Amino acid sequence: MNVTVSVNGVEYTRDVEPRLLLVHFLRDVLRLTGTHWGCDTSNCGTCVVLMDGEPVKSCTMLAATAERYEITTVEGLERDGVLDPVQQGFHEEHGLQCGFCTPGMMLTARALLDHNPDPTDEEIRVAISGQICRCTGYATIVRSIRWAANNSGTA
Structure with a gap:
């Protein structure tokens, strides 16, 4: 299925499997490897990203469900070379x-x-x-x- 996700202010449209987790979409499809993948059970919190400014664990969220939200990864914290x-x-x-x-x-x-x-x-x-x-x-x-x-x- 085609999915369009806004990540760090940039829209990405990709053809992905419907069951693809957001953490894998970010890391494997978009190559934003700052989001880490730890446990697949939402226990460790390593995979947290912001969805419309709220923390979510991307290992238990499908990439397709992120389509209408702004996702921020750790790569999106710095602005114009200035650290958050x-x-x-x-x-x-x-x-x-x-x-x-x-x-x-x-x-x-x-x-x-x-x-x-x-x-x-x-x-x-x-x-x-x-x-x-x-x-x-x-x-x-x-x-x-x-x-x-x-x-x-x-x-």
Whole structure:
């Protein structure tokens, strides 16, 4: 079937199988490999992208169902060579180790800050609670998101 999906502000029309998952459409068809694929059960949150600004787990969503939405991947966060404050925060506060969960964490953080520009550390922890990081212990991730909240006008 033909599917037209808007990803990072660009419309893509591709012929795909109706059962193709959004994560595979992004990675394998569009070659946007920043979206990671972890568990296929929506437990890890590695595959999170934004759909009209809301975090969704792309491993349990069909590409065809994304047709009427704007999808944002981690590649879509930076603008004109300038990192999004969330990306800069992860750099400044060392919010990653292996980096596997990082794209999903960043997109979840972006959605949080879009809805709540000054969240508490507890609100940050609740927002990222649907994602698993096996490396950091979350302290640096929370600090990274806090940095982004505090520096949203400077990055």
